[in-house]
Amino acid sequence: GAGVSQSPRYKVAKRGQDVALRCDPISGHVSLFWYQQALGQGPEFLTYFQNEAQLDKSGLPSDRFFAERPEGSVSTLKIQRTQQEDSAVYLCASSLGLAGNEQFFGPGTRLTVL
Protein backbone atom coordinates (compact mmCIF):
# COMPACT_ATOMS: atom_id res chain seq x y z
CA GLY A 1 0.00 0.00 0.00
CA ALA A 2 0.94 3.65 -0.04
CA GLY A 3 3.43 5.08 2.37
CA VAL A 4 3.02 8.07 4.64
CA SER A 5 1.93 11.11 2.71
CA GLN A 6 2.08 14.75 3.70
CA SER A 7 0.58 17.89 2.25
CA PRO A 8 1.40 20.42 1.17
CA ARG A 9 4.97 19.53 0.26
CA TYR A 10 5.94 23.19 0.34
CA LYS A 11 4.35 26.07 2.18
CA VAL A 12 5.36 29.71 2.21
CA ALA A 13 3.74 31.85 4.87
CA LYS A 14 4.05 35.44 5.86
CA ARG A 15 5.03 36.06 9.45
CA GLY A 16 1.94 36.05 11.61
CA GLN A 17 -0.12 33.75 9.38
CA ASP A 18 -1.58 30.47 10.60
CA VAL A 19 -0.68 27.26 8.77
CA ALA A 20 -2.00 23.70 8.83
CA LEU A 21 0.09 20.73 7.77
CA ARG A 22 -1.53 17.40 7.03
CA CYS A 23 -0.25 13.86 7.51
CA ASP A 24 -1.86 10.70 6.14
CA PRO A 25 -0.24 7.73 7.88
CA ILE A 26 -0.06 4.23 6.55
CA SER A 27 -3.48 2.64 6.90
CA GLY A 28 -3.86 0.76 10.16
CA HIS A 29 -0.87 2.32 11.84
CA VAL A 30 -1.63 3.02 15.47
CA SER A 31 1.22 5.37 16.30
CA LEU A 32 1.89 8.72 14.69
CA PHE A 33 4.78 11.10 15.29
CA TRP A 34 5.63 14.64 14.25
CA TYR A 35 9.24 15.83 14.00
CA GLN A 36 10.74 19.20 13.11
CA GLN A 37 13.92 19.32 11.04
CA ALA A 38 15.73 22.66 10.87
CA LEU A 39 18.13 23.27 8.01
CA GLY A 40 21.30 21.25 8.43
CA GLN A 41 20.03 19.47 11.52
CA GLY A 42 18.51 16.13 12.35
CA PRO A 43 14.81 15.77 13.07
CA GLU A 44 13.62 16.77 16.55
CA PHE A 45 10.62 15.12 18.19
CA LEU A 46 7.50 17.25 18.53
CA THR A 47 4.59 15.03 19.53
CA TYR A 48 3.25 11.46 19.60
CA PHE A 49 -0.24 10.02 19.11
CA GLN A 50 -1.49 6.57 19.88
CA ASN A 51 -4.70 6.32 17.88
CA GLU A 52 -6.53 9.57 18.64
CA ALA A 53 -4.84 10.15 22.00
CA GLN A 54 -1.98 12.62 22.13
CA LEU A 55 0.27 10.93 24.66
CA ASP A 56 3.26 13.21 24.46
CA LYS A 57 3.50 16.81 23.32
CA SER A 58 6.67 17.62 25.20
CA GLY A 59 8.56 18.60 22.05
CA LEU A 60 6.17 21.27 20.85
CA PRO A 61 8.26 24.45 21.01
CA SER A 62 5.51 26.83 22.05
CA ASP A 63 1.78 27.11 22.61
CA ARG A 64 1.50 28.32 19.02
CA PHE A 65 1.93 24.70 17.94
CA PHE A 66 -1.05 22.39 18.11
CA ALA A 67 -1.55 18.88 16.75
CA GLU A 68 -4.62 16.71 16.49
CA ARG A 69 -5.66 13.31 15.22
CA PRO A 70 -9.39 13.24 15.91
CA GLU A 71 -10.29 9.91 14.32
CA GLY A 72 -7.04 8.12 14.91
CA SER A 73 -5.92 8.34 11.29
CA VAL A 74 -5.12 11.65 9.58
CA SER A 75 -3.26 14.17 11.67
CA THR A 76 -2.91 17.92 11.37
CA LEU A 77 -0.14 20.06 12.80
CA LYS A 78 -1.22 23.66 13.15
CA ILE A 79 1.08 26.57 13.77
CA GLN A 80 -0.50 29.85 14.77
CA ARG A 81 1.05 33.28 14.19
CA THR A 82 4.05 31.82 12.40
CA GLN A 83 7.50 33.22 13.13
CA GLN A 84 10.67 33.02 11.07
CA GLU A 85 12.17 30.51 13.48
CA ASP A 86 9.35 28.13 12.57
CA SER A 87 10.90 27.68 9.12
CA ALA A 88 11.83 24.01 8.88
CA VAL A 89 10.81 20.71 7.36
CA TYR A 90 8.03 19.06 9.31
CA LEU A 91 8.15 15.28 9.17
CA CYS A 92 5.39 12.86 10.00
CA ALA A 93 6.04 9.20 10.80
CA SER A 94 3.76 6.31 11.62
CA SER A 95 4.29 2.86 13.04
CA LEU A 96 2.13 -0.23 13.07
CA GLY A 97 1.90 -0.98 16.74
CA LEU A 98 2.80 0.72 19.91
CA ALA A 99 6.01 2.49 20.78
CA GLY A 100 8.78 0.17 19.72
CA ASN A 101 7.95 -0.58 16.10
CA GLU A 102 9.74 0.82 13.06
CA GLN A 103 8.70 4.34 12.18
CA PHE A 104 7.95 5.03 8.53
CA PHE A 105 8.50 8.62 7.48
CA GLY A 106 6.67 10.81 5.02
CA PRO A 107 8.46 13.15 2.60
CA GLY A 108 7.91 16.16 4.84
CA THR A 109 6.46 19.63 4.43
CA ARG A 110 8.98 22.40 3.95
CA LEU A 111 7.67 25.53 5.66
CA THR A 112 9.24 28.87 4.89
CA VAL A 113 8.13 31.87 6.93
CA LEU A 114 8.96 35.21 5.39
Place this chain on the structure above:
Amino acid sequence: GNSVTQMEGPVTLSEEAFLTINCTYTATGYPSLFWYVQYPGEGLQLLLKATKADDKGSNKGFEATYRKETTSFHLEKGSVQVSDSAVYFCALRGRDDYKLSFGAGTTVTVRA
Protein backbone atom coordinates in the same frame (compact mmCIF):
# COMPACT_ATOMS: atom_id res chain seq x y z
CA GLY B 1 18.92 13.09 28.16
CA ASN B 2 19.62 11.10 25.02
CA SER B 3 21.85 12.57 22.34
CA VAL B 4 23.67 11.51 19.20
CA THR B 5 26.82 12.99 17.72
CA GLN B 6 27.83 12.07 14.22
CA MET B 7 30.65 12.99 11.91
CA GLU B 8 30.15 16.26 10.13
CA GLY B 9 30.09 16.33 6.39
CA PRO B 10 29.98 16.77 3.64
CA VAL B 11 31.85 13.69 2.58
CA THR B 12 32.84 13.26 -1.06
CA LEU B 13 34.13 9.92 -2.30
CA SER B 14 34.94 8.20 -5.55
CA GLU B 15 32.99 5.14 -6.60
CA GLU B 16 34.24 1.91 -4.98
CA ALA B 17 35.86 3.80 -2.10
CA PHE B 18 35.42 2.77 1.54
CA LEU B 19 32.94 4.81 3.56
CA THR B 20 32.89 5.32 7.32
CA ILE B 21 30.57 7.68 9.17
CA ASN B 22 31.27 7.93 12.88
CA CYS B 23 28.42 8.04 15.37
CA THR B 24 28.58 8.18 19.15
CA TYR B 25 25.73 8.45 21.58
CA THR B 26 24.79 9.36 25.13
CA ALA B 27 21.92 7.53 26.74
CA THR B 28 20.89 5.88 29.95
CA GLY B 29 20.42 2.16 29.88
CA TYR B 30 20.43 0.21 26.65
CA PRO B 31 19.00 2.15 23.73
CA SER B 32 18.24 0.82 20.28
CA LEU B 33 20.43 2.33 17.57
CA PHE B 34 19.55 3.14 13.97
CA TRP B 35 20.91 4.49 10.75
CA TYR B 36 18.43 6.29 8.51
CA VAL B 37 19.10 7.43 4.94
CA GLN B 38 17.47 10.25 3.02
CA TYR B 39 17.89 10.11 -0.73
CA PRO B 40 17.39 13.33 -2.69
CA GLY B 41 13.72 14.27 -2.81
CA GLU B 42 12.63 11.35 -0.64
CA GLY B 43 11.66 10.76 2.97
CA LEU B 44 13.79 9.18 5.67
CA GLN B 45 14.19 5.43 5.31
CA LEU B 46 15.48 2.99 7.87
CA LEU B 47 18.79 1.60 6.64
CA LEU B 48 19.71 -0.69 9.53
CA LYS B 49 19.36 -1.11 13.25
CA ALA B 50 20.77 -2.87 16.31
CA THR B 51 18.96 -3.37 19.56
CA LYS B 52 21.62 -4.66 21.94
CA ALA B 53 25.34 -4.54 22.55
CA ASP B 54 27.54 -6.29 19.97
CA ASP B 55 24.64 -6.63 17.53
CA LYS B 56 25.57 -5.89 13.94
CA GLY B 57 22.99 -4.32 11.68
CA SER B 58 23.45 -4.71 7.94
CA ASN B 59 21.61 -3.80 4.75
CA LYS B 60 22.52 -2.94 1.15
CA GLY B 61 26.20 -3.54 1.87
CA PHE B 62 26.20 -1.18 4.87
CA GLU B 63 27.11 -2.40 8.34
CA ALA B 64 27.20 -0.95 11.84
CA THR B 65 28.06 -2.63 15.14
CA TYR B 66 26.58 -1.57 18.49
CA ARG B 67 29.58 -0.95 20.74
CA LYS B 68 28.51 -0.24 24.27
CA GLU B 69 32.04 0.12 25.62
CA THR B 70 32.72 3.02 23.27
CA THR B 71 29.05 4.13 22.95
CA SER B 72 29.44 4.04 19.19
CA PHE B 73 27.54 2.83 16.14
CA HIS B 74 29.75 3.69 13.17
CA LEU B 75 28.40 3.10 9.67
CA GLU B 76 30.63 1.42 7.09
CA LYS B 77 30.44 0.31 3.49
CA GLY B 78 33.30 -1.32 1.69
CA SER B 79 32.62 -0.11 -1.84
CA VAL B 80 30.25 2.78 -2.42
CA GLN B 81 28.26 3.48 -5.56
CA VAL B 82 26.94 6.70 -7.02
CA SER B 83 23.48 5.61 -5.89
CA ASP B 84 24.64 5.77 -2.26
CA SER B 85 24.76 9.56 -2.46
CA ALA B 86 22.39 10.69 0.28
CA VAL B 87 22.17 12.16 3.78
CA TYR B 88 22.76 9.62 6.54
CA PHE B 89 21.37 10.05 10.05
CA CYS B 90 22.36 8.16 13.15
CA ALA B 91 19.57 7.84 15.70
CA LEU B 92 18.69 6.20 18.98
CA ARG B 93 15.57 5.25 20.84
CA GLY B 94 15.72 4.78 24.55
CA ARG B 95 14.67 1.49 26.07
CA ASP B 96 10.90 1.52 26.59
CA ASP B 97 10.70 4.81 24.72
CA TYR B 98 9.08 5.76 21.42
CA LYS B 99 10.74 8.97 20.30
CA LEU B 100 13.82 8.92 18.11
CA SER B 101 16.80 11.19 18.82
CA PHE B 102 18.79 12.00 15.69
CA GLY B 103 22.26 13.22 14.90
CA ALA B 104 22.69 16.22 12.60
CA GLY B 105 23.17 14.10 9.49
CA THR B 106 26.10 13.54 7.17
CA THR B 107 25.84 14.35 3.48
CA VAL B 108 27.66 11.81 1.30
CA THR B 109 28.36 12.39 -2.37
CA VAL B 110 29.83 9.61 -4.48
CA ARG B 111 31.43 10.60 -7.78
CA ALA B 112 31.63 8.28 -10.74
